[in-house]
Amino acid sequence: MTYILYASEGTGSVVCEAVLALSGLPHRRVDVTILAPTGPDPELIQVNPLGQVPVLKLPHGEIMTESAAITLYLADLVPEKDLAPVPSNPLRARYLRWMAFLASAVYPSSLRKFYPERYTADPAGAEAVKDAAISRLTREFAVLAAGLGTSPYLLGTKMSAVDIYAAMLIGWEENQEGMRDVFPGLIQLAQRISSHPVLRPIWQRNALPL
Ligand SMILES: N[C@@H](CCC(=O)N[C@@H](CS)C(=O)NCC(=O)O)C(=O)O
Structure with missing residues (x-):
């Protein structure tokens, strides 16, 4: 039931990390390198062939890339945390x-x-x-x-x-x-x-x- 976030300091993974922290969902962070002279972390390439972060691995194994998609997805999972207006909200x-x-x-x-x-x-x-x-x-x-x-x-x-x-x-x-x-x-x-x-x-x- 754990969400796994592939992240790298100072990158676009920070928004997903932040929303995960506020969500209260069980998660762990895997820190990967993206711009090393030897190329991106092989662990990252396995989940995202573009070698980019963020990547979120869902508890059932589905891989998500794209910071906005991950942010929207996580915020909607926890409506009680009020991180996003629900679809019926005019906002x-x-x-x-x-x-x-x-x-x-x-x-x-x-x-x-x-x-x-x-x-x-x-x-x-x-x-x-x-x-x-x-x-x-x-x-x-x-x-x-x-x-x-x-x-x-x-x-x-x-x-x-x-x-x-x-x-x-x-x-x-x-x-x-x-x-x-x-x-x-x-x-x-x-x-x-x-x-x-x-x-x-x-x-x-x-x-x-x-
Ligand atoms: N459209 C992607 C862009 C992700 C992206 O460009 N991430 C950068 C870090 S901010 C990255 O991983 N760069 C490494 C590379 O492109 O090789 C998203 O929104 O998640």
């Missing part, structure tokens, strides 16, 4: 919108910024890929900040799993002071998550800003 639409936006727009822009060489066949083009990714990220964070408005959380006054996902991506920005100047609401949202008593140690271990 469900906003919850799904931001979850998909973070996973399909912001996260890939971060990846292009951190690993630009993967997104061009021209070694001289990596810098331009990175610059374009930074501009795109700024536009995407502006959309997110506008959606947040003056609320403490993306769904209003109550924290949900999508805030944890957002806080992870905000935390990956190296220039936190610059982010605070331009998007103070996003930094405040990230700080609400990083100061949560259950999430703080997870944030700390994953080298995310506190």
Whole structure:
């Protein structure tokens, strides 16, 4: 009955680790290396041929990849923990919108910024890929900040799993002071998550800003 999370410090597995911790579901973490010169951990390749984290192995053996799918799945498993609005809740639409936006727009822009060489066949083009990714990220964070408005959380006054996902991506920005100047609401949202008593140690271990 144990959920097994394949994780690596400082990566997108942190949101799944956080939701697992809040869920109270029995779980354990398997720490794997992803970017070693010798290639990803063979244990990871066995469950995800792309060599990426997070991966969640369900108690009945099913393998899940994709951070947003895992987050949505886990949060729905424990409705009593109030990590996600149930489908009949009008806030469900906003919850799904931001979850998909973070996973399909912001996260890939971060990846292009951190690993630009993967997104061009021209070694001289990596810098331009990175610059374009930074501009795109700024536009995407502006959309997110506008959606947040003056609320403490993306769904209003109550924290949900999508805030944890957002806080992870905000935390990956190296220039936190610059982010605070331009998007103070996003930094405040990230700080609400990083100061949560259950999430703080997870944030700390994953080298995310506190
Ligand atoms: N779409 C995937 C992306 C996962 C991903 O890119 N994970 C990164 C860490 S943040 C990784 O494992 N990178 C290693 C690699 O791509 O070789 C998700 O949302 O889970």
